[in-house]
Amino acid sequence: MRREEVRINRYIRAKTVRLIGPEGDQLGILPIEEALRLGGEYELDLVEVSSRSDPPVCRLMDYGKFKYQQQKKAHEAKKKQAVVHVKEVKLRPKTDEHDLQFKIKHIERFLKEGLKSKVTVIFRGRELSHPEIGKRMLARVSEEVKEWGVVEIGPKFEGRTMVMMLSPRPGQKTD
Secondary structure: OOOOOOOEHHHOOOOEEEEEOOOOOEEEEEEHHHHHHHHHHHOOEEEEEEOOOOOOEEEEEOHHHHHHHHHHHHHHHHHHOOOOOEEEEEEOOOOOHHHHHHHHHHHHHHHHOOOEEEEEEEOOHHHHHOHHHHHHHHHHHHHHOOOOEEEEEEEEEEOOEEEEEEEEOOOOOOO
């Protein structure tokens, strides 16, 4: 992913630019030399704000301060970003009753904590010729945890696995 760099001062290639002053006031369309001279007078950098317009729009500003503020904004946005954790529980068509109940308790706990759960049934060899066993197993899991979660993505085959996604029930109190 290539990040578009902002051109400043002598790196601006246009012959004329639409200049915006340090206070946000329009200074008009000026030759690049005149814009650079004004930047020197104000002791500010000439920063290309919009390169796509004709002529390009440039602004007089402290580039170091501008870059610092952009980094702070990006950092704040990243902090506010919600991260969704998905917990996966793997089963086999031959999973025993006690083991299945144990795994259902795990799924229940994940949903109570507000986490999404991915339930995967892995088929090996001849088990693949009986997908209905996996469907029944996933239907049973969804039935047992319906109090705490809802099926987000129903059972579907992905290669040798059958996958179902469960998400916590909306408005549910977490422990």
